[in-house]
Amino acid sequence: MSDRPRVGHAEAPILVFHDVEKRYGAVEALAGVSFHVNRGEVVCLIGPSGSGKSTLLRCANGLETVEGGHVVFEGIDLRDPRTDLVRVRQRIGMVFQHFELFPHMTALRNVMAGPLTVLRMARPDAEVRARELLRKVGLVERALNYPAELSGGQQQRIAIARALAMEPDVMMFDEATSALDPETIGEVLSVMKRLADEGMTMVVVTHEMDFAKRVADWVVVFDHGRVIEQGPPVQIFERATVSRTREFLSHLGWQAALADAPSGAATESPPALPPPPQSEASR
């Protein structure tokens, strides 16, 4: 176990899941999930498909209702009938597997959607903010393109900018790279990495184990709607205590990769991050 304390442990956690239960008919999607996310922390949720990771993210901003336990965001219990879920969602950015950009709006207008509609910001101010964010994700020259004219990786970067435009306290990524061509995964991961470096609190559902290992501060392993193990990446990827975790990782070929490296060296020599998108050079 790492002796280093968790990032942000001195403050109250920003997001707490306590014994969360959710079922779809006879299927128990979440069977008592508990963990928390500290401010400034990058928490990666890993585990087999259908293990409840994505469902949990949707419970965290009230897109799905919870049937047991509690989800508490910034001290607000989402199950409290007095809670205005709309206000909670304004503080949580979400990025989806299939981007879900609004196809009838340009890239710029997509990024302006939150500030204009939700924050009621003046149009010129919203545009300044949106252009700044498009620059940040390296797509300012695509501002007036429609989503259909952009590659998957570009669309996902714009979706990230759209979520950031609300200046959220936490960003949630629901398999943000799973629907992308291999050659565009890197540009999205590097945007996410940069966000993490800037200190953004992030909850990331991912199958990209390299990313989880290098960027996460905390890793939560899901299986069959339960958390089977959680800890810092060093623990999960090198000294997993639960056999099911090791099994899952070896299925992804992780064990083989580990066997190649001298023990303990994996942290020192991470696989190189793909180069950032071209236009970032102008930053």
Place this chain on the structure above:
Amino acid sequence: MTYDWGVVWEYRSLLLRGAGVTVALTVLTMALAIPGGLLLAFLRRSRARPVRSAATAFVEFFRATPLILQVYWFFYVLPATFDIRLSAFSTGLLGLSLNVSAFNSETFRAGLTSIRRGQTHAALALGMRPRQVMWQVILPQAVWRVLPALASTWVSLFKDTSLVSTIAVADLSYNAIQIRAQTFRILEVLTAMAALYWVMGYPQAKLVDWVHRRFEVTE
């Protein structure tokens, strides 16, 4: 038998006035039936079951009975039973609008349900209220998507307006039939009537074809 095409020229103003009424009826009906259809589509998605059922009953009644019967019904029943007296034109407009609203509501409903669930989730996740999600994100996409269907309804409506001639609305059909009755020039008058409908209807049909090509969903 000799043909006397002069009769068409002689009654040109009556024919053209009738054509004008036909066009006005089409435009006004659509102007009422688009918001009407939208309203019905929303009512059919209401959370309150009685609202939903009432809207469904309305739509199913108008879709499953002949338009001519509906027009007659309004013409005879409204004044006799409810003492509501409308001009023939208003009665025709009312019947057509309700009928086309019912059809449009089905079109809009199909359009609204065709928008992916993820779009709603994305808009909600940004912090939009359900009403904003509908008006800013879902509805614009749905309307875009059903434009071809609405255009087809438009062309059907243009021709169906001729049914109101049965309640003495002075549209193109009614006037043409009146001229025929006065002059007994059946072939000439009906040919002129067909030509007028075609001259007006053909460009509309072509426009619809263009709308179909331009807006057909390719996702």
